[in-house]
Amino acid sequence: MPMSAPAAVERPTEVADLSRGTVEYRLERRGPQTVLMMHGGHMRASLPLGEEVFADAGYTVLAPSRPGYGRTPLTTGTSPEGFAEVVAELCDRLGIGSLAAVVGQSAGGRSAVTLAARCPALVRRLILQSAVGPLVWPDLRTRLGGGVVFSPRGERLTWALIHLLMRRAPAAGLRLLLRDLSVQPIGPVLAAMAEPHRALVTALFERMRSGSGFSNDLRGFTDTTAYRRAAADVTQPALVIASPDDASVPFSHAQALADALPDVRLIAGRAPSHFIWFGDDYPALSAAITGFLGEDPAA
Structure with a gap:
């Protein structure tokens, strides 16, 4: 698996002032198709994780900082639904009319699911990696x-x-x-x-930093009904990848997502931790991701 040098792990970002608030983002343009990353807890737009598979396939990557992280204030998109509207406006501002996929990592899972559910004309596929599902989280x-x-x-x-x-x-x-x-x-x-x-x-x-974002995440995963309803509203094909050895987000969350999403494939990885990107089977998972991105969503 191609790896970025540790010294280059933090990358420059920009800030957009939108009608619904300020959002920090990183846009790395490559090919005509764009993948949007919803990062997990303690992360922000400047910290890439698991993006090599998309970069190597020639996808442009757009990564916003979720509310409370980085330079995105907590007042921007005060709910997953509100932030979905912010991201849709950001895409419009940047001239991105279609997303090949939205990727939700860990605590960013609900944001990705909500964006897919609310903006089916924008999002073509949904990829969830070690993502918190529609269960109470954490313990x-x-x-x-x-x-x-x-x-x-x-x-x-x-x-x-x-x-x-x-x-x-x-x-x-x-x-x-x-x-x-x-x-x-x-x-x-x-x-x-x-x-x-x-x-x-x-x-x-x-x-890593938490800002006010992680406390907001902890409050946001108490309403499992709204999350489950959003998952049921997703019409796009979805790919869920998680490890049974994950102690941070138990595998039951991946199973709950697989039960809630209408069109979904679940892959159990062999990584010995929450970080599926660092397991010995990640080359196979990368191949599954690129294959999934290459499928015709209408097929």
Whole structure:
């Protein structure tokens, strides 16, 4: 799998002032078809993850920062439905009349599903990767703990300490942070991680921030009825990829998405953690993604 150099993990972004608020975004133009990325928790538009498969296939990539992350304020799109309208306006502003796919990663899953449901003329396919589904998420312990350490007031100090740990003792930092992302013992998980993957994960953890976005995510996944209704309204073909060894977003979420989406294919990956992009089967998953993108949605 082609890997970006860790030093280049953060990329320049722009800001658009739209009728529904300000949104930060990154647009990397390649071919005529565009894939839109809805990132997960603690991420923002400047931090690419899992985009190589689209770049290598020649797709233009558009990545907005979801509300509360990066330079997108929480007041922009105060709900998944509202942010879908923001993204649709952003696409119109950028001259993008069609999206080959919207990709929802982790906590960005609901935003991707909602965009597909509300804008069927814009979105042709839906891809969900380790995505939170229409189930209560996270568990009570994580919700309470995350609500404190990653609160808008506390996240700056939390991430300053994490960033320092990743710079000074990356092996210890990976052991600490990956423990909550895998159901497997952390020792074998780290031992099996290839060095380029280890370097990229380290670089990501060195740059992550929560802003006010993660607290907003925690509140947003309590209404499972609205999410399930949005999934049922998706008419486009959908591809759901997740790992049964994911401790952050249990595989039951992928199964719930497969049950809720009308036209869906579910793939269980072999990655030993939440990061499906760093499993030994990712070349096969990449081939499945490019094959899915090449299918005729009307077929």
